[in-house]
Amino acid sequence: MDKRGVSRRGTLKYMGLLAASAAGRQFLANWLPTLAVHANGRNGLVSMQRMSHSIADVERSAPYLPQFFKPDEFKTVELLTELIIPTDEQPGAQEAQVGNYIDFVVFSSREFAPSLQREWIDGLGLLERESQKQFGKAFRTASEAERVALLTEMSSPGRDPKARHEGYGFFRLVKEMTVEGFYTSKP
Numbered sequence: 012m013d014k015r016g017v018s019r020r021g022t023l024k025y026m027g028l029l030a031a032s033a034a035g036r037q038f039l040a041n042w043l044p045t046l047a048v049h050a051n052g053r054n055g056l057v058s059m060q061r062m063s064h065s066i067a068d069v070e071r072s073a074p075y076l077p078q079f080f081k082p083d084e085f086k087t088v089e090l091l092t093e094l095i096i097p098t099d100e101q102p103g104a105q106e107a108q109v110g111n112y113i114d115f116v117v118f119s120s121r122e123f124a125p126s127l128q129r130e131w132i133d134g135l136g137l138l139e140r141e142s143q144k145q146f147g148k149a150f151r152t153a154s155e156a157e158r159v160a161l162l163t164e165m166s167s168p169g170r171d172p173k174a175r176h177e178g179y180g181f182f183r184l185v186k187e188m189t190v191e192g193f194y195t196s197k198p
């Protein structure tokens with residue numbers, strides 16, 4: 012897996028390519044914060060301001076149906092995003108529906124970055140093998156403490172340059188796409 016994960020440039024590339032398809036434009040229109048465009052009649056300047064929303068204000072017309080991940084895989088993706096950005100006094104990845112974002116980007120990547128799909132499938136497979144080996148159960152059925160322990164182990168090379176873990180690249184990918192999805196979602 013790519014050690015760099017998803018870069019800022021990659022994010023812009025994903026957004027641009029998603030905007031090129033009708034389904035991508037519809038998804039992004041629902042996903043990205045609403046911008047109000049104001050034209051100043053005196054000098055013709057156009058300004059854009061982020062409209063104020065709360066997560067409670069965002070209404071979804073229908074529940075999201077995963078397009079790439081199988082139901083059990085999608086549940087695992089949602090659990091991973093919740094572990095990266097948990098809900099506390101502020102909304103977390105669950106409220107921002109970051110799992111939906113990841114599924115849509117990975118689904119759409121088949122045209123412009125098919126290796127991203129392989130990274131997710133391989134990474135989820137590794138996660139499941141590690142969970143079975145360590146806890147004797149699927150990641151999604153493990154306790155929160157077991158999930159945290161496994162992710163902490165996978166992320167250890169980020170804290171200790173001498174540490175190695177086969178799942179570190181996948182951990183970085185999950186983390187970066189979670190952060191990207193969270194901070195680009197409607198507030």
